[in-house]
Amino acid sequence: MEYTFVSVVLIIFIYLTFKVNKLEQNVKQMKHTLEQVTKGGEILEHSVDDRLYELIQEGKDIKAIKEAREALGLSLLEGKEYVEALKDKINNS
Template sequence: MEYILIIIAFLFIIKLLAKVDKLEGSIKRMQYTLDQLTQQSGLPENPINDELRKLIKEGEDIKAIKKARETLGLSLLEGKEYIDRLKSDNR
């Protein structure tokens, strides 16, 4: 009986991980679409990005992540990804 419960839990976890992976893909596609729309519409970039780029250039990535989190209301992971994206855009 215990083995059946373990197998069911394992299958449930696998299904959940598959759904999370699918959701992450959807979010990445939406972010790409938003980036494209922003570029095409000529909307100005978020003013905080200049300050974040300055911190990145000074090697203050952690301060940049903290500032992005405080200003934009991001989680730690989202803040790091935001800063990484700004870093890759600068290259």
């Protein structure tokens, strides 16, 4: 019974740690965007975009989505939409 309780507490702790890290990534990204907006400039492309363009051109969309998610703190859907937007930008150029 004690081991079960300790296991549950440990799982909750790991889950909460993961969620806090994800929130920190999101806040970091929002802070970066907000700094660009308050400086009066347009929102520039992210520094990770060059790498994502390379992966897209190599046909490695899934890897591009994964790297976008990690670098920008996006959900799976947001990462896919972000990469799709970059692909559209390449195709319209």
